Amino acid sequence: MHTMTAPTAADLTRSRDGQGDFLLPPPNPDERVPCRIDPVDLRRLDLLALLTAAGIAPSAGDRAAIDRLSELPGSVHAALHRWLEQAYGFCR
DSSP states (O other), X not given: OOOOOOOOHHHHHHHHHTXXXXXXXXXXXXXXXXXXXXXXXXXXXXXXXXXXXXXXXXXXXXXXXXXXXXXXXXXXXXXXXXXXXXXXXXXX
């Protein structure tokens, strides 16, 4: 069984010298670009995931309804999730 380990600087240098592929160093979290996702978008994605998990495939005309539901406050969204979870008998 093979286990993976993080490459060392010597591994990276050795790979470059061989003119082959080499592994990139892991990303530095301090260099990440800040990104905030709008809560409405998060609620929309969460609702789509919940419907999919419940086996409910939204039809093409449902997009507007899902968008409007996603604009409602988080408390309404939480109640909607609770109702769907209870009705379809699954947990997150």
